[in-house]
Amino acid sequence: MSDQGRPVPPPPGPHFSRRVPDGDTLERYVCGRCGHIHYTNPKIVVGSVVAHEDRILLCRRAIEPRKGLWTLPAGFLEEHETPEDGARREAREEACADIRLDALLAVYTVAHISQVQLMYRASLAVPNFAAGPESLDVQLFAWNEIPWDELAFPSVKWALRHYRETRHLSVFAPFGNPAPRNSPAP
Amino acid sequence: MSDQGRPVPPPPGPHFSRRVPDGDTLERYVCGRCGHIHYTNPKIVVGSVVAHEDRILLCRRAIEPRKGLWTLPAGFLEEHETPEDGARREAREEACADIRLDALLAVYTVAHISQVQLMYRASLAVPNFAAGPESLDVQLFAWNEIPWDELAFPSVKWALRHYRETRHLSVFAPFGNPAPRNSPAP
Numbered sequence A, B: 001m002s003d004q005g006r007p008v009p010p011p012p013g014p015h016f017s018r019r020v021p022d023g024d025t026l027e028r029y030v031c032g033r034c035g036h037i038h039y040t041n042p043k044i045v046v047g048s049v050v051a052h053e054d055r056i057l058l059c060r061r062a063i064e065p066r067k068g069l070w071t072l073p074a075g076f077l078e079e080h081e082t083p084e085d086g087a088r089r090e091a092r093e094e095a096c097a098d099i100r101l102d103a104l105l106a107v108y109t110v111a112h113i114s115q116v117q118l119m120y121r122a123s124l125a126v127p128n129f130a131a132g133p134e135s136l137d138v139q140l141f142a143w144n145e146i147p148w149d150e151l152a153f154p155s156v157k158w159a160l161r162h163y164r165e166t167r168h169l170s171v172f173a174p175f176g177n178p179a180p181r182n183s184p185a186p
Helices: A083-095 A154-166 B083-095 B154-166
Strands: A016-019 A028-031 A043-052 A055-061 A074-076 A099-110 A115-124 A135-142 B016-019 B028-031 B043-052 B055-061 B074-076 B099-110 B115-124 B135-142
Touching (some): A083 A099, A083 A135, B083 B099, B083 B115
Antiparallel strands (some): A055 A135, B055 B135
16 A cells, blocks of 8 residues: 555654554554554644625735635644634634634545645624735625635635535535536536 | 643654744644644544444444444544545445445534544445454444443434434534533523
């Protein structure tokens, strides 16, 4: 097993080597001295599509990657944090916004970087926002004003489109990754 | 910040100490030699409530923790894996079962151990199953036969109850953690 040809992270220490531990089925880093297994795990990103009076909040990134492009308030879930708390924290940090979560909009997987993204549908709790330290600018956009060609990540576009599909729904199942464009019709 | 008084994992190496990196708000392990920041992240568990003809599949754990108690097929998501693929893999590994996922049943957070659990509603694709290496036994249980007092984890009970609530629903929003028993009525 070689993690399906995906990039393998650097070893956690000088005595670690890659092998399949007894009783396992995948290669892990195992310490040649003490047998300690160093597991690596997918990371959780939490974020939200935040609406206010039919407009949607976007943040212009002040940091790499994709500095200068527009994104949703989102980031890595912290230890001991619920995804909902994490999504609210990211909106506070990146957009100085106090938001109310309404529904789990989508669960996306970005498999090549081992990310699972939990995206919520939300609204501004109070109509205030501003650029946090990781944002150059924060603005509300009407649907036809969204800078589609300046969005930072594919999943930002997915979440905006999925948000649009649920605008008039109170109960729905969360979306997953959209099918690739050139896949055959189901 | 001290991670809200939660347990802090051991340092990743001898030169690491806990401090708040510049521009951050939480304590991390930072290498005193090179400044490398060692982030730790919540882990994702994926699993499923698998039904077959009104009965539910449970696995008796062959491994600690909770050896000998009954659980749902579930486990840690692997790198580069989608949650759906992970849930199917766990059913294969623990119950030798080929399952069909139907809906995202719940997103639970076990904050004190930094776990986010994605639990799916599923059914047996073919009516075959057997104990995998991590299970002592695998059985189908009618609702009134479920060994409620021998379930391995609280979230197993949550998922079973939430599954029961969705039996006749094709579209629903995933559940979260149930409210604590002694919390005031909403």
